[in-house]
Amino acid sequence: MSTQAEIASVLETAVQACAACRHELNDLEVTAWLAAIESFGPAPTTKFLLNWVSTNSRKAPTVADLRKALDPTFVEEETALERLYLLVCRVGPYDAPKVETTGPMLSRAIENMGGWARINEMMPDRAEDRFAWNAFAERFATAFGTARTQEFQDSLLPPERRPALPTPKGLHEISMRASRTEADLLLTDAGSAPRG
Template sequence: MSTQEEIANVLETAVQACAACRHELNDLEVTAWLAAIESFGPEATTKFLLNWVSTNSRKAPTVADLRKALDPTFVEEETALERLYLLVCRVGPYDAPKLEATGPMLSRAIVNMGGWARINEIMPDRGDRFAWNAFAERFATAFGTARTQEFQDSLLPPDRRPALPTPKGLHEISMRAPRAEADLLLIDDTSAPRG
């Protein structure tokens, strides 16, 4: 059986699992399932679907459920916001957290919000509910954009996918700034007439 046939069979299994819960997949959901099957592999996806059906759940399985089960870096929006808050409290603005601490999705959301230093600047105290709710709303938008970016990247061949953006702390930003100014001074200095 070819890979395309395996993927088609697993997709049919996903459609049947959803139909058993009285949910008909639309075209976008089918596309998402295809990308997920290609990403996680037919065997792992089939195993997930069989486990899902064996629980007798009335809820149809989703790609998000599949990712929660198979992708250790997958996080929900609320969990990501909590993780971001804890990272800001522990790490501070000077050094950005490592990719292992944030995961790819949260890392993209941080960059979408203006970077690590900017988040440290604008994140309000949790006690100020109005400001915190506004920040959480802004984070939800950035996190949704990060999900879209990740999905779009997953549709590309692995060798054509862009590198993950990594947040930069104030130390790293400040170390790059003087070099750029020094380069600018050298360029200006060489063009000036000497006499």
């Protein structure tokens, strides 16, 4: 477990790396860096910062840059949209892809857009209708931005209090769940009916 002194030292390194590029961190950025240092650990974050300063002297490092370097599940919005399009084409609405395939950010964005089945229903063919595709891409950008905010807010919570990631559900799973709920209601109704 990292000590508070180690985390404070790495945060100071991040502040200095940004100051060297004439960027002063605001309170929200400091909070984001603290959460990132706790998440990735002091040693990998320090290594990233030292590498950044030696290769990118004009641009201040951001938490997004750190995540791109250290988090294999991190994806940019455009990459996530392309991955979503390919998944919809390959998988279809009946069986949803696993979180390991989509990654946490894309799973959140899928949930924010109404779920896997809903995305399959509303995603247009990008080759056939460019206007509909652009409207879908804008809606996805909003959902993806919300997913980033949700992930940042969750990162501020202690690990044991973070909510579980939403898992995409296909039409098969949704219909099985609906059938079970309906069967439970019928059993409940049959149990409460007056006996004659």
